[in-house]
Amino acid sequence: MGGDKAPSEIVAGARQAMDEGLSVVLVGRPDAIGDVGDIRVVEATEVIAMDDEPGKAVRTKKDSSLVRTMELVRDGKACAAFSAGNTGAGMASALLRLGRLEGVARPAIATPIPVPGATPTLLLDAGANAECSAEWLVQFAQMGAAFSRVRFGIDNPRVGLLSIGEEETKGSPLVKDTHKLLKLTTGINFIGNVEGRDILTDDVDVVVTDGFTGNVALKTLEGAMKFLIGKVFEAIMTDDDTKAAGNVLLPALAPTADALDPDSTGGAALVGLKGLALIGHGSSSAKAVVNAVRIAHELAAAKVVDALAASVAPR
Amino acid sequence: MPAETHVERTPFSRDEVIALIRDQLGEILEIDPDSVELTSAFVDDLGADPMALFEFVEALEGELGERSVGFHIDDEDMQELTTVGDAVDYVMAKLRPASSGGPG
Numbered sequence: 198m199g200g201d202k203a204p205s206e207i208v209a210g211a212r213q214a215m216d217e218g219l220s221v222v223l224v225g226r227p228d229a230i231g232d233v234g235d236i237r238v239v240e241a242t243e244v245i246a247m248d249d250e251p252g253k254a255v256r257t258k259k260d261s262s263l264v265r266t267m268e269l270v271r272d273g274k275a276c277a278a279f280s281a282g283n284t285g286a287g288m289a290s291a292l293l294r295l296g297r298l299e300g301v302a303r304p305a306i307a308t309p310i311p312v313p314g315a316t317p318t319l320l321l322d323a324g325a326n327a328e329c330s331a332e333w334l335v336q337f338a339q340m341g342a343a344f345s346r347v348r349f350g351i352d353n354p355r356v357g358l359l360s361i362g363e364e365e366t367k368g369s370p371l372v373k374d375t376h377k378l379l380k381l382t383t384g385i386n387f388i389g390n391v392e393g394r395d396i397l398t399d400d401v402d403v404v405v406t407d408g409f410t411g412n413v414a415l416k417t418l419e420g421a422m423k424f425l426i427g428k429v430f431e432a433i434m435t436d437d438d439t440k441a442a443g444n445v446l447l448p449a450l451a452p453t454a455d456a457l458d459p460d461s462t463g464g465a466a467l468v469g470l471k472g473l474a475l476i477g478h479g480s481s482s483a484k485a486v487v488n489a490v491r492i493a494h495e496l497a498a499a500k501v502v503d504a505l506a507a508s509v510a511p512r
Numbered sequence: 513m514p515a516e517t518h519v520e521r522t523p524f525s526r527d528e529v530i531a532l533i534r535d536q537l538g539e540i541l542e543i544d545p546d547s548v549e550l551t552s553a554f555v556d557d558l559g560a561d562p563m564a565l566f567e568f569v570e571a572l573e574g575e576l577g578e579r580s581v582g583f584h585i586d587d588e589d590m591q592e593l594t595t596v597g598d599a600v601d602y603v604m605a606k607l608r609p610a611s612s613g614g615p616g
Contacts, residue, residue, distance in 0.1 A: 242597060251564055252563060253587055256570070288563075289563060292566075292567060303563075326561070455535075
């Protein structure tokens, strides 16, 4: 029951999901959640704050909604977890309660980046592991491809390695080492290095990078989008002439704006774990919650965790 | 016969604790357990990041807690454990019956 807009938007999203016929369990303090009718509530008395240190918070706040939610998934009482709370604690609680899939060195955050007119580009790692080895990035590539197949129905996802140039001689030592390994890795469609500007195109399906770079890329994209959309609206509101033009343009721009809305993506997935967990923006709205619940049910039905496990199994 | 409400502590030998710690580190860090020395530093030698250390501590609590009820590693103590040998000494002291003066 975390997030900047909890509990009101979380509960509203849960209600909408229930109305669509999707089962939802809310976890948190019943007095804070309030009367939610036929939605089942599992009590958790503690709260992990947005600024709590993730690992320590998970170990000391064992009756927090985040920890209890992961335990429901671990114990088979829920098919997936979703949280809009502290991202680091979401990863820590998922790791410590669900455990890593066999052979997975480190789980990663896989974030779908909306691409208007095309399937989203999956960016991983978007922030779980600031420092990575080349071997970890190869596993991210394998899991990203498997996730992309299940989530977006792409038969042979194109996997790119984020760098500062397409040439394999460019990039940090980590990027160069990873490039060499990815070229030798079977079972994935590695298309070589890609650049930041490629993320929002239909030229690549999965972009692999370390968690530090991935998080910087993600936040830069989000900031740029917000700035650009703000400037467009500011320009439209300049005077009567631009407002009149806006009346014509806005309906044409609306689908793109909706596609770029992070609340439309259903949250980021934590991949590499023995259970399904999704995390949303801290500012997740009811729309984000209902989308996440819908996608969680789809991914669970499609047995995405099995697909991820198979992707890193020895060949 | 009354229901069992208390499980007697089963003492672990030092070798058992070392083997357990090596196995857990091997599994969590994806390294050969035999490469783990008592002098190995978690961060500098084994490359453990903070999350891996939390995994390690939780795993130890789970394994040791099965035979030693209530076995717990304090987060403050955890920060003091730099090497594998530190962890072995800490666990052995924790497992020692209270009468013989173990910490915490």
